[in-house]
Amino acid sequence: DTGVSQDPRHKITKRGQNVTFRCDPISEHNRLYWYRQTLGQGPEFLTYFQNEAQLEKSRLLSDRFSAERPKGSFSTLEIQRTEQGDSAMYLCASSLGVHEQYFGPGTRLTVT
């Protein structure tokens, strides 16, 4: 399978815990994006990388959120001190430059 993959697919955590998600983009894609989607809404942009450089962050990305793409390949999204409002589907996408974005299956986070 050469599509975008995300791990884990589901995560249940208690409020206040830290969680980390991983995204593996399509191998030749230089851009990687993170989006968040809550129930009944469209996805909202969080941040994106071109190679290893994080070029843009949404105001939705509070200080508790951090994303990395250390070698320009896979990326991680960490949420510290999770809150119930963080419960959502976290989607990763990749693209080759400004071309079509391809999405992964998402990680569903539930904060109890």
Add this chain to the structure above:
Amino acid sequence: KQEVTQIPAALSVPEGENLVLNCSFTDSAIYNLQWFRQDPGKGLTSLLLIQSSQREQTSGRLNASLDKSSGRSTLYIAASQPGDSATYLCAVRGSKKETSGSRLTFGEGTQLTVNP
């Protein structure tokens, strides 16, 4: 700030019917527009991408049109099938670097149910 609206929010049709989903956006300075399909609890599957210079794109029973000047796109589904039941999302990519030219801005989607 770009805003994307999709109408209707939900649609239920009998199998075999042709249908149209609508998408409108407030800033016509777009690079491209994508239509996606999302099944419950799943990720997004790209259906069609229309560049800002194009008027329409076709893939099988799907046809998407773009009128950039009026800020509108439509997704036409011919001969609908129960397997087409899903949420359809429209997303635009801005063309101006200073206004976040790389992100996709999504509508809230149209939830389609095709009844056998």
